[in-house]
Amino acid sequence: MSFKGKVFLVWMLLAACFAAFVASFDLKLSLIADKLPFLLGLHLTPNGFIQGLPLTLFLCLAAMVFSTILGFLAALGRLSGNPLAYGLATFYTSFFRGTPLLVQLMLIYLGLPQLGPVPGAVPAGIIALSLCYGAYISEIFRAGIQAVPNGQREAAAALGLPRWLVMYKVILPQALKLIVPPLGAQFISMLKDSSLVSMVGLWEIMFLAQSYGRSSYRYMEMLLTAAVLYWLLSIVFEAIQARIEARFPQGRH
Amino acid sequence: MSTAPLAADKPEMLRLEGVHKHFGSHHVLRNVSLSVRQGDKVVLCGPSGSGKSTLIRCINRLVSHDQGRVLVEGIEVSDHARDLELIRRDVGMVFQQFNLFPHLTILENCTLAPMWARKMGKKDAEALALSLLERVHIPDQAHKYPPQLSGGQQQRAAIARALCMKPKVMLFDEPTSALDPEMVKEVLDVMTELAAEGMTMICVTHEMGFARKVADQVVFMDKGEIVEEAAPEEFFTAPRNERTRQFLCQILSHE
Numbered sequence: 001m002s003f004k005g006k007v008f009l010v011w012m013l014l015a016a017c018f019a020a021f022v023a024s025f026d027l028k029l030s031l032i033a034d035k036l037p038f039l040l041g042l043h044l045t046p047n048g049f050i051q052g053l054p055l056t057l058f059l060c061l062a063a064m065v066f067s068t069i070l071g072f073l074a075a076l077g078r079l080s081g082n083p084l085a086y087g088l089a090t091f092y093t094s095f096f097r098g099t100p101l102l103v104q105l106m107l108i109y110l111g112l113p114q115l116g117p118v119p120g121a122v123p124a125g126i127i128a129l130s131l132c133y134g135a136y137i138s139e140i141f142r143a144g145i146q147a148v149p150n151g152q153r154e155a156a157a158a159l160g161l162p163r164w165l166v167m168y169k170v171i172l173p174q175a176l177k178l179i180v181p182p183l184g185a186q187f188i189s190m191l192k193d194s195s196l197v198s199m200v201g202l203w204e205i206m207f208l209a210q211s212y213g214r215s216s217y218r219y220m221e222m223l224l225t226a227a228v229l230y231w232l233l234s235i236v237f238e239a240i241q242a243r244i245e246a247r248f249p250q251g252r253h
Numbered sequence: 254m255s256t257a258p259l260a261a262d263k264p265e266m267l268r269l270e271g272v273h274k275h276f277g278s279h280h281v282l283r284n285v286s287l288s289v290r291q292g293d294k295v296v297l298c299g300p301s302g303s304g305k306s307t308l309i310r311c312i313n314r315l316v317s318h319d320q321g322r323v324l325v326e327g328i329e330v331s332d333h334a335r336d337l338e339l340i341r342r343d344v345g346m347v348f349q350q351f352n353l354f355p356h357l358t359i360l361e362n363c364t365l366a367p368m369w370a371r372k373m374g375k376k377d378a379e380a381l382a383l384s385l386l387e388r389v390h391i392p393d394q395a396h397k398y399p400p401q402l403s404g405g406q407q408q409r410a411a412i413a414r415a416l417c418m419k420p421k422v423m424l425f426d427e428p429t430s431a432l433d434p435e436m437v438k439e440v441l442d443v444m445t446e447l448a449a450e451g452m453t454m455i456c457v458t459h460e461m462g463f464a465r466k467v468a469d470q471v472v473f474m475d476k477g478e479i480v481e482e483a484a485p486e487e488f489f490t491a492p493r494n495e496r497t498r499q500f501l502c503q504i505l506s507h508e
Binding site: 149151152154155156157158159160161162165169170173174 | 313315338339340341342344345346348350352353354355356365366369370411414415418
């Protein structure tokens with residue numbers, strides 16, 4: 001049997017052990033079957049919004065886009081000689097890496113209205129996730145950009161290329177090879193952290209699992225279902241990341 | 254090559270006046286003054302740490318000088334971004350480590366700057382690039398990636414890339430120092446051909462044979478100062494300064 005075949009066998013064995021272990025809890029599978037369509041978002045909420053897995057995905061995808069943009073800008077600020085940009089970037093990353101995501105979420109959802117704007121739950125969730133992860137992602141971009149040999153910058157500058165073009169055409173393409181793996185890891189982590197957004201009452205996976213658990217007094221079924229759903233999403237994310245990584249095969253001389 | 258002092262009727266390409274540079278407490282360039290006219294081939298030599306690489310990097314402001322003036326075609330080199338980009342387009346540079354962009358093909362390496370900085374169309378840029386790759390004798394490598402080429406081929410491609418911008422001056426920073434010995438000749442031959450075509454060149458190198466054949470002026474630097482400047486025959490056969498003599502003893506004992 002090939003290596004892959006043997007690994008697959010190991011996985012199947014471990015899955016079987018896991019299933020046996022779970023089966024020993026005497027779970028009410030009918031409850032799971034009942035609530036699964038809601039967790040999977042196959043029905044809209046009474047107010048007509050998406051819920052469950054699609055909502056989780058929506059929050060994550062939006063936050064992924066914004067956090068990447070924020071992270072890139074913060075990295076540029078951190079690398080620049082401009083005191084304003086540097087100060088802003090370092091302050092931002094320090095605060096948002098130094099405080100818990102839950103606190104940030106609460107500050108935005110409950111605290112922001114005191115200053116005027118009242119964010120809805122979805123924007124608050126996306127903003128909190130983006131700001132928090134943008135701070136971590138900025139370090140990933142910074143490390144990747146700095147890892148590109150200085151000679152590349154020198155050669156591009158010597159050709160008379162403007163700085164934005166040097167970044168876009170020379171530095172970033174080479175930095176991306178180093179950036180994609182840790183970036184992917186951040187996104188997978190974000191997927192799990194999105195469960196915190198249940199605290200502001202968004203009907204994503206965790207919120208639904210907890211509320212069904214509470215109402216039926218059957219937490220184990222609901223939490224395990226939620227766990228499996230997150231796990232499956234993570235597996236899909238990892239597969240996508242592996243495909244993307246495969247597109248950066250160019251080695252450096 | 255010509256023994257006459259720099260002819261008065263040729264326009265001045267480069268001038269350094271009283272240039273100083275410090276890296277922290279290290280005084281890397283001390284009161285360096287140099288004048289290079291169009292068509293001149295200047296070879297810069299000296300022990301490592303003498304400031305040769307720093308000097309040529311001050312010309313296209315890869316390093317910014319602390320004191321004194323640097324003028325390229327009469328324009329003063331400063332931090333003003335717009336002028337700097339214009340100056341850099343007329344000054345080509347070839348590096349010891351080649352610094353080709355590994356994620357682009359050789360052709361793309363060459364067409365990047367003309368297309369973006371000189372706003373050339375893609376077809377024109379590619380035609381120009383191919384003609385220059387022919388000039389450095391590697392037209393068949395156009396669609397390969399830099400890591401697939403030998404060191405000598407990569408350096409020749411780097412020369413072609415710099416030439417694609419049609420520079421008025423070419424700076425060479427130890428272009429053959431990172432090459433295996435058997436590939437040094439092919440790069441020096443390209444540089445010799447370039448010199449014969451009238452390019453203004455400043456070359457930091459340890460290749461004294463090349464200096465003897467090609468240079469109009471040989472400039473010896475030590476500890477950040479220009480110690481001696483002379484035409485090759487005079488420089489190699491009758492150096493005036495003791496430090497120059499010591500350096501030549503060390504370097505020529507290998508040849």
